[in-house]
Amino acid sequence: MASIRIRLDGVSKRFDHTVKGEVYAVRDVSLAVEHGELLTLLGPSGCGKSTTLRMIAGFEEPDAGTISIDGKDVTHALPNKRGIGFMFQNYALFPHLSVFENVAYGLRVQGRDETDLAKAVGEVLELVGLASYGRQQPHQLSGGEQQRVALARAVVFQPKVLLFDEPLSNLDAKLRVEMREQIRSLQKRIGITTVYVTHDQEEAMAISDRIAVMEGGVVVQDGTAFDLYYRPKTEFVARFVGRTNLLAGRVVSADEVEVEGLRIALATGRAAGDALRLVVRPEMIEIAPAPSGESARARIVQRTFLGEKTDYQVMLGSTTLQVSATDHYRRPPMEAGQPVAVRFHPEGIHVLG
Numbered sequence: 001m002a003s004i005r006i007r008l009d010g011v012s013k014r015f016d017h018t019v020k021g022e023v024y025a026v027r028d029v030s031l032a033v034e035h036g037e038l039l040t041l042l043g044p045s046g047c048g049k050s051t052t053l054r055m056i057a058g059f060e061e062p063d064a065g066t067i068s069i070d071g072k073d074v075t076h077a078l079p080n081k082r083g084i085g086f087m088f089q090n091y092a093l094f095p096h097l098s099v100f101e102n103v104a105y106g107l108r109v110q111g112r113d114e115t116d117l118a119k120a121v122g123e124v125l126e127l128v129g130l131a132s133y134g135r136q137q138p139h140q141l142s143g144g145e146q147q148r149v150a151l152a153r154a155v156v157f158q159p160k161v162l163l164f165d166e167p168l169s170n171l172d173a174k175l176r177v178e179m180r181e182q183i184r185s186l187q188k189r190i191g192i193t194t195v196y197v198t199h200d201q202e203e204a205m206a207i208s209d210r211i212a213v214m215e216g217g218v219v220v221q222d223g224t225a226f227d228l229y230y231r232p233k234t235e236f237v238a239r240f241v242g243r244t245n246l247l248a249g250r251v252v253s254a255d256e257v258e259v260e261g262l263r264i265a266l267a268t269g270r271a272a273g274d275a276l277r278l279v280v281r282p283e284m285i286e287i288a289p290a291p292s293g294e295s296a297r298a299r300i301v302q303r304t305f306l307g308e309k310t311d312y313q314v315m316l317g318s319t320t321l322q323v324s325a326t327d328h329y330r331r332p333p334m335e336a337g338q339p340v341a342v343r344f345h346p347e348g349i350h351v352l353g
């Protein structure tokens, strides 16, 4: 298909491990990234994200499978023949060179003429909001500004593809949020196809068009953040993307399921009596003070007030529920120990296959 920029087909990579022998870092990964799309590889430490990215870049060679860019097989091509820009976690700037020279460095190595070079560097510094910083030295910049210089350095070549490996991990939390918004807006503005690696699910959800979740060298699901949140295919994805309740339920009838004795209006297409697992996000459960006189089956175990929302842990029968409420501006928060009535909102509830 013409709109595909990067394609991985059955890509695998094994490494020698001193204890375990040969291990697969990446196993049979197939992915397609469209023109202008930002795809994130998301997963826990050691799941094969960096290895996948390094194979796209050409720093590692796959043991099996093919990688193509714009329909051209680059599986064994040298990194500098792939038209790719990178930004890695340790993006160290040259400390003795000015901002301008840091960004210009690669173009100089290429032997680009001076006017052309000055124009290209000026344009990208403008793009990252550092137009007047050319003569500053790296030590005169804040962490976020240094990061933007590294970003400018990655895009100054006008690469076809941009690769990021945990580029924000050494910034503080506030700056991380600011920088991910900058990367996203720059990526959209110049429409550059991007593969981004992170283990931070919130960062992945904020920045991506599409997310590929990896576990043990395998892509277990790829889709939009919305898909992954509301329709996770596995327990791993459900737990890794967002907070979740994974509840054991039983089909009561064609349009009813029961969890801990509570009926939920949910059509599952399963036979009555079938056991199933439900993915219920914390905001799909509502709690209210239990009506007095009734013996409540649920009780608040813990309450964490976070301002825009309150997280509760609620014990329902023998199940602990994660519940979040956002409406305490109009009703007082409930207390730990308080008996409550629990109601499930069936609309968002997902049945695991």
Ligand SMILES: Nc1ncnc2c1ncn2[C@@H]1O[C@H](COP(=O)(O)OP(=O)(O)OP(=O)(O)O)[C@@H](O)[C@H]1O
Binding pocket: 015, 016, 017, 024, 025, 043, 044, 045, 046, 047, 048, 049, 050, 051, 052, 199
């Ligand atoms: N050069 C290497 N030699 C041997 N094993 C390696 C090598 N590079 C990676 N591995 C192994 O391959 C697996 C995947 O590593 P990779 O760096 O791709 O993980 P990752 O998802 O990027 O993790 P992190 O989030 O910690 O950066 C790990 O088990 C790792 O130990």
Ligand SMILES: [Mg+2]
Binding pocket: 049, 050, 051
């Ligand atoms: Mg890594």
